[in-house]
Amino acid sequence: MLKVNDLVLGYDNVPVVFGVSLEVREKEVVAIVGSNGAGKTTILRGLSGLIRPMEGSIEFMGEDITRTPAHKLVKMGISHVPEGRQLFGKLTVRQNLMMGAYTLKDEAAKKDALDQVFTLFPRLKEREDQAAETFSGGEQQMLAIARGMMSKPKLLMIDEMSLGLAPVLVDRVMDSLKEIRATGITVLIVEQKVKEALELADRGYVLATGRILQEGSSAELLESDVVKKAYLGM
Amino acid sequence: MIGQIIINGLLNGAVYALVAVGLSLTWGVMDIVNFAHGEFLLWGLYSSFWIWALMGLDPLISLPIVVVLIFALGVLTYLVVIKRVLKVSGLTALLATFGLSMVLKNLTQFFWTANYRNVTKPLVSNQSFNIFGMYIRQDYVVAAAGALLLTLLVTLFLNRTKTGVAIKATSINKSAAQLVGIDTNRIYAITFGLSGACVGAAAALMASFTPIYPEACSLYSTLAFVIVALGGFGNIKGALFAGLIVGVVEALGGYFIGTSFKYLVVFLIYLIVMQIRPRGLFGW
Ligand SMILES: Nc1ncnc2c1ncn2[C@@H]1O[C@H](COP(=O)(O)OP(=O)(O)OP(=O)(O)O)[C@@H](O)[C@H]1O
Ligand SMILES: [Mg+2]
Numbered sequence: 001m002l003k004v005n006d007l008v009l010g011y012d013n014v015p016v017v018f019g020v021s022l023e024v025r026e027k028e029v030v031a032i033v034g035s036n037g038a039g040k041t042t043i044l045r046g047l048s049g050l051i052r053p054m055e056g057s058i059e060f061m062g063e064d065i066t067r068t069p070a071h072k073l074v075k076m077g078i079s080h081v082p083e084g085r086q087l088f089g090k091l092t093v094r095q096n097l098m099m100g101a102y103t104l105k106d107e108a109a110k111k112d113a114l115d116q117v118f119t120l121f122p123r124l125k126e127r128e129d130q131a132a133e134t135f136s137g138g139e140q141q142m143l144a145i146a147r148g149m150m151s152k153p154k155l156l157m158i159d160e161m162s163l164g165l166a167p168v169l170v171d172r173v174m175d176s177l178k179e180i181r182a183t184g185i186t187v188l189i190v191e192q193k194v195k196e197a198l199e200l201a202d203r204g205y206v207l208a209t210g211r212i213l214q215e216g217s218s219a220e221l222l223e224s225d226v227v228k229k230a231y232l233g234m
Numbered sequence: 235m236i237g238q239i240i241i242n243g244l245l246n247g248a249v250y251a252l253v254a255v256g257l258s259l260t261w262g263v264m265d266i267v268n269f270a271h272g273e274f275l276l277w278g279l280y281s282s283f284w285i286w287a288l289m290g291l292d293p294l295i296s297l298p299i300v301v302v303l304i305f306a307l308g309v310l311t312y313l314v315v316i317k318r319v320l321k322v323s324g325l326t327a328l329l330a331t332f333g334l335s336m337v338l339k340n341l342t343q344f345f346w347t348a349n350y351r352n353v354t355k356p357l358v359s360n361q362s363f364n365i366f367g368m369y370i371r372q373d374y375v376v377a378a379a380g381a382l383l384l385t386l387l388v389t390l391f392l393n394r395t396k397t398g399v400a401i402k403a404t405s406i407n408k409s410a411a412q413l414v415g416i417d418t419n420r421i422y423a424i425t426f427g428l429s430g431a432c433v434g435a436a437a438a439l440m441a442s443f444t445p446i447y448p449e450a451c452s453l454y455s456t457l458a459f460v461i462v463a464l465g466g467f468g469n470i471k472g473a474l475f476a477g478l479i480v481g482v483v484e485a486l487g488g489y490f491i492g493t494s495f496k497y498l499v500v501f502l503i504y505l506i507v508m509q510i511r512p513r514g515l516f517g518w
Pocket of ligand 2: 040041042083159160
C-alpha cells in the first residue's frame with residue numbers, strides 16, 4: 001500500500017535521512033524503531049507531506065505522492081498523528097475531532113467516525129465540551145489518536161504514542177491500537193520503545209542516524225543481535 | 235452631559251472595534267501586521283462613495299457590495315503580496331504591507347485626487363433624537379448597531395462554522411491543521427478576505443458621515459493598532475471591548491482636555507497598559 005524508495009529528507013537542504021526504502025502492506029502493523037535523533041519523526045513528516053523529499057519517491061495505493069501536499073494526502077487516506085500530540089489546545093474535544101473529520105463531506109460518515117472513536121475512547125465522549133489543553137497527558141494522547149482516526153484513514157501513522165505516558169497508560173494506548181487494527185486500518189508506528197513496538201507490530205525497521213540498519217519480521221528483529229545489544233540492553 | 239459623552243464614545247468605539255476586528259484577524263491568525271489595513275478602509279469608503287455618486291445607492295444599501303469588494307481586495311492582497319513573503323522572516327512581511335499601504339494610498343490620490351468628498355442626503359440623517367435629556371445622532375446609532383451586529387456575526391462564523399473553526403485551528407497550530415487535511419493556504423486567503431470584509435462593512439457604515447479623502451483613514455488605522463494591542467492579538471472579544479474603551483476615553487478626553495489632545499489620553503493609556511499587561515487587557 002505504501003512504497004518508499006531511497007528517500008532523502010532533511011531540513012534547510014541538510015539531509016538527516018539518507019536513502020531510506022521501506023514498505024507497508026495492506027492490513028499490516030509496521031514499526032520503525034530507533035533511538036533519539038535517528039530520523040523517525042522526519043520520515044513520518046516526509047510521508048505525510050509536511051516536508052518535501054530531497055530525493056527518492058513515495059507511492060501510495062499505486063499513486064506517486066512524492067510531491068503531494070499534506071492536506072491532499074489526508075483526503076487520499078493517509079493520517080499522521082504527530083509527535084507531541086499537537087492538539088488544538090483552545091478548541092474543545094469535539095471541535096478537535098470535527099477538525100479531524102475536515103476532509104469528510106458526508107454527515108453520516110462524520111457521525112460514523114465519531115461513534116467509532118467514542119467507542120474506542122469513551123472518556124472523550126464524557127468530556128467532549130472541555131478544552132483540549134485542560135486534558136492530562138494520557139487523555140491528550142487518546143484525543144490525538146482519535147483525531148487522527150476521524151478522517152477514516154486507510155493508513156494511520158502514529159509518532160511516539162507512548163511518549164510521556166505512565167506504563168499503565170502505555171499499555172492502554174497500545175491496546176487501543178490493537179482495536180484500531182481490528183477495524184482493518186493499516187498502521188505504521190514510530191517508537192523509541194523498541195520492545196513494546198515490535199511486540200505489537202508484524203514487521204519492523206531499525207533506524208539509526210538516518211539509515212535502516214535492519215528489517216524483518218518482529219520476531220526476527222527481537223531475536224537479532226543488533227536489536228538485543230543496542231536497544232534491549234541484553 | 236457626561237452620559238451623553240460616554241454614549242457618543244461608545245457609538246464611535248463600536249465602529250473602531252469593527253475596524254480593529256479586521257486587523258486582529260490577520261494579526262492573530264497569520265502573525266501578519268497589515269499596515270495597509272487603513273487603506274482597505276479607505277478603498278471601502280471610496281467604493282461606497284462612488285456607488286452612491288454613480289448609481290445613487292445609499293452606502294447602507296450598498297454595504298453588501300462593498301463588503302464583497304473589500305473581501306476580494308483582501309484575498310488579492312494575500313495571493314499577490316503576502317503569500318510570497320510568508321515563508322521569509324517577519325520583517326519582510328512588515329515591509330511588504332507597508333509598501334502596499336503606500337501604493338494603495340498613492341493610487342487613491344492618483345485616481346480620485348486629494349479632494350474631499352461627501353455623501354449628501356443619506357438614508358439616515360444626522361438629526362439627533364432626545365432620550366433621557368441626551369441628544370444622540372441617528373446615523374451614529376445605526377453605524378454602531380451595524381458594527382456590533384457584524385462583530386457578532388464574525389464571532390459566530392469563527393465559532394460555529396467549519397471554515398471558521400478551521401481558521402482558529404490553523405492559527406493555533408498550522409502543521410497540525412495541515413495534518414487533518416486543512417488547506418492552510420486557502421484558509422489564509424479567506425482570513426485576509428474576512429479581514430477586508432470587516433473593514434469594508436465599517437467603511438459602508440460610516441461613509442455617510444465621514445469626509446472622504448486620501449488621508450481619511452490614518453486615524454482609524456492608528457487607533458485600530460492601539461485597540462488590537464489593548465485587546466490582545468487575535469482576540470475578537472478583546473478587540474470589541476478595547477474598541478469601546480478607546481471610544482469612551484477619546485470622547486471624555488476631548489471634553490475634559492480638549493479636542494486637540496484627546497488622543498494623547500488614548501495613547502497614554504495604551505502605553506501604561508502595555509507596561510502592565512504586554513499581551514493586552516484581554517490577552518492570555
Ligand atoms: N525542524 C528541524 N530543523 C532542523 N533539524 C531538525 C528538525 N527536526 C529534526 N531535526 C534533526 O533531524 C534529525 C532527526 O530528527 P528526528 O526528529 O527525525 O528524530 P527522531 O528519530 O524522531 O528522534 P526522537 O526519538 O527524539 O523523536 C536530528 O538530528 C534532529 O536534530
Ligand atoms: Mg521523533
